[in-house]
Amino acid sequence: MKYIKNIFIKIIAINMILLLTIYLFPFTAQARVLQNQPSIKSPSAILIDASSCKVLYEKNAHQRLEPASVAKIMTLLIAFEAIEKGKANFNDQVKVSERAWKTGGSQVFLGPGEVQTLETLLKCIVISSANDASVAVAEHIGGSVEGFVRMMNEKAKELGLKNTNFTNPHGLSDPNLYTTAYDIAIIAKELIKYPKFFEWSTKLVDYLEHTDKKREPTMLANTNKLLGKYEGLDGIKTGYHEKAGFCFVGSAKRGDLRLISVVMNAASSNDRFEDTKKLLDYGFGYFNSVTVAKKGATVKRIKVEKGLQKDIEIVYKEDKSVLVEKGKENEITTKIEIPDKIIAPVKKGEKVGVLKVYQENKEIGQVDLVAKQDVKKITYFDILKNLIRGLL
Template identity: 45%
Template sequence: MKRYILSILAIIALVMSTSFLSVTAKETKKDDKNNQESKVNLADNSKSAILLERDTGKILFKKNANEQLPPASMTKIMTMLLVMEALEDGKISLDEKVRVSEYAASMGGSQIFLEPGEEMTVNDLLKGVAVASGNDASVALAERIAGSEEAFVQMMNQKVKELGLENTNFVNPTGLPAKNHYSTAYDMAVMAKELLKHKQITNYTSIYEDYLRKGTEDEFWLVNTNKLVKFYDGVDGLKTGYTNEAKYCLTATAEKEGMRTIAVVMGAETTKQRNSDVTKMLDYAYSQFATKQLFEKAQPVTKLNLMKADKDDVDIVTGDSVSVVFSKGDKLDGIETKVSVNQNIELPLKAFDVVGKLEVIKNGEILSETKLVIKEDVNTASLFQLFKRSMDQMVR
């Protein structure tokens, strides 16, 4: 196979000049581990907190962000992530009806009052998780996807490892109190960042009120446990949490002025304090920072040309949107972006397989890395295609 590496250096002239810092999720994690907490005074009412910009993962504020604490129903961020992945992979569909087991219907705490043997669509069960924090709906979906709650929990913890998170362990998909069930503000923010790659999730988490079984005698009124969805402009998710041990927790996300942020607080004493801390964090983000988008998600950046491939000039696209973050009032200089394609690509390739990376660079420092993926399936060329291609080259 022909070996090559394709590098494109593009100087992007941005109107403002000097100083900003943008980091990858990996670099963010490293930064968060140092002992110095953010100097700005936020999240006074919470045991731990973090505020970050979604595209870059840049931490804007942190407080005890790696302290292991019970996440309560914020656990359902991982549950929803696995549901969204199952939908994307075609393992389940939104209109599929799920039969509720006796075990799922027995869940206490927050629930949508499912009955054993009842059938409800994946769409409505997901709505029950996202809006009403239904423990019964969470277990019903878990059992449908993995076969059992235990198998689903294994999937949850496997995903934790895939995301490189070191301070999270799940025992159930609900967040109900359990020994050895813990996470951190930082880890929850990374899970939220991953969940938000599935943009349709906010179609559910942004609902303030709705109904299940509408028009029947068992009609159930859903009211979002995240009141900021209604009372803070731009908030469209994600998940609240409360137990006696965890106290009041919230992972919130908002999008304003082209910038999406994620704010997590854990261990507040009241809902008012929880919401106040998140509100102040979001106010701080949008008053002090801004973003500049360099590439949209799935934007073509180069072409894949392999002699043995069955297709010519297949688009290589960004696996996620690419942005830079800067403080308002500061000025942005020129930014370099470097596109690198793997030297040893083996066929066949499936759509969205990773084939390289895009680096954002300033003054020789790599500020962020984004995966580059292939836009469509690429298979090995047939003997006829190889022969024709060789003849075409000879003619030239």
């Protein structure tokens, strides 16, 4: 009996040692990552990889909240898309309406009837969070504020955002205006595709020259207090009113890794920026990005049969990066699948092959490989012309 009792005690002791070992010394990198997640004060927050949209941290990320001026990132996205599609131009002359002039909250003091370029108004929104400029932009692109708000909500639906509803282009308080940290992160991911945005978001100070030259220029002061104080940080948007609390959408890039953080409803301005630093520190501390494809970069040249050209350049269709835990970069491998030759005609952008991406020998993604230029099919006349040229 004493022998059995001793064995039982040893078994209990061994199990306790194992449990303590697992608790005190997690044996996987994933466990270490989870154990070191930041402590965030703000009621709602999220951190994502901008390339893959993978969520690295979240806290009440799908809770509906008022976004205050953070709503303007959708206003900016709609404007940039309209310019990209040729429906608007940075040089468009925009006349400031009385409605825009009367808009309360943060302003750059545009006068009624004042004319500014669309580019200038967008700069005012990015740097100084100008509500009057937001209304002027909305009326110019949407035909009216109401028409522009419809565009904002249509875009939210297109992006698959189920917890977002806009009622104005500036974010002033409205019980029917709401979004979430997650939805804001997705909008921000779309906005930062436009390099022009960063020309303004990284400026600490600028000036607005008014149409009425008798007026002094309005100073545009950036409200992003992390600019120049956090490595790699280059945007995106602050927001505040009493109901929304202090909000901030951050973006920072180090190497090939770009992170987007969102903090909502913080109790103070200091809290939103401190929480942002904690989120970004966590992301850069435990994750890395491995670039496997660069849009437009040459993969190889392959032969073209029956074409006016003997060969053609094959390029990556898009950028592709893979997020991995630090120390696991070597787990990422790639394989190119492409024919030795193709037959003309070939159109620019036509898919010719594929790059397959693997992690620990498991396929995790693909990138299309496309023709860099057109190659016309050779005709009998082309053959005859080449023959004559050869004889001469």
